[in-house]
Amino acid sequence: MLRLLFVFLLPFLLQNALDLGAIRQKYSQAIDSEEETKALDLLLTNDARKSNTVLGYKGAVKMLMAKHVFFPNQKLVYFMEGKNLLEKAILAEPINLELLYLRYGVQLNSPSFLGYNQNLLSDRSKLIAGVKAVKDRYLKNEIRSILILKGDLNAIERKQIQ
Numbered sequence: 001m002l003r004l005l006f007v008f009l010l011p012f013l014l015q016n017a018l019d020l021g022a023i024r025q026k027y028s029q030a031i032d033s034e035e036e037t038k039a040l041d042l043l044l045t046n047d048a049r050k051s052n053t054v055l056g057y058k059g060a061v062k063m064l065m066a067k068h069v070f071f072p073n074q075k076l077v078y079f080m081e082g083k084n085l086l087e088k089a090i091l092a093e094p095i096n097l098e099l100l101y102l103r104y105g106v107q108l109n110s111p112s113f114l115g116y117n118q119n120l121l122s123d124r125s126k127l128i129a130g131v132k133a134v135k136d137r138y139l140k141n142e143i144r145s146i147l148i149l150k151g152d153l154n155a156i157e158r159k160q161i162q
Contacts, residue, residue, distance in 0.1 A: 018043060018047065020051075020053060020054070021136070021138060023040075023044070023054065023057050024136075024138055024139055024142070025138065026039075026040045026043070027040060027057055027060065027061065028142060030061060030064055031064065031105075034067075034068040037061060037064045037065055037067070037068060038065070038068070040061050041061045041062065041064075041065055044057060044058045044061055045058070052089040052092045052093045052096060052099065053089070053093075053096065053098055053099065055085055055086075055088065055089040055092075056085070056086050056089035056090070056096075056098065056099040056102050056103075057102065058082075058085050059081075059082040059083065059084070059085030059086030059087075059088075059089065059102075060082060060086055060102040060105070060106055061082070062078050062079075062081045062082030062085060063078065063079050063082035063083065063086070063106050063110075064082075065078045065082070066078035066079040066082070079110075079114065079116075082106075083106075083116060086099070086102060086103055086106070087103075090103060095126075097126065097127065097130045097131070097133075097134060097143070098139060100119075100123045100126050100127060101123075101127060101139070101142065101143050101146070103119055103123055104119070104120065104123040104124060104127060104146065105146055107119060107120050107123070108120065108146075108150050124147070124151055127143055127146075127147060127151075128147060128151070128153075128157050128160055128161055129160075131143045131144060131147070131161050132160075132161070143161075144161050147161055148161075
């Protein structure tokens with residue numbers, strides 16, 4: 001009971017305290033955890049900031065929520081809601097590398113029947129070209145990790161992201 005109360009009150013207590021760095025770390029944890037996904041979804045749903053980057057994370061987390069519901073129609077609703085939010089953020093800031101990183105990760109892991117994979121090559125190229133310019137160390141490491149683990153890099157591209 002206390003834990004449930006804490007989960008519902010936490011967004012209101014931390015609404016202004018949750019900075020972008022914390023969102024990045026919580027998102028990385030949420031990828032493999034239903035509990036973390038739900039907690040981050042709740043936090044971001046109650047976040048009133050108008051940042052496109054935060055909007056992108058809201059979208060990516062909604063798509064993660066699709067992994068944790070049972071009924072296919074619920075999965076599709078979460079996925080489409082998240083996709084719309086993420087694409088809206090990217091449309092507003094098409095050169096925001098963090099948003100491209102989010103989309104790249106989602107598209108790599110989305111089932112092919114959803115047809116959400118048309119930006120894989122262009123996002124991959126932009127991430128490779130821009131990762132060195134990323135100032136936030138945590139984000140830079142996350143981008144490098146996804147490229148190294150799933151980007152199918154050749155030797156030249158591996159050198160380029162180092």
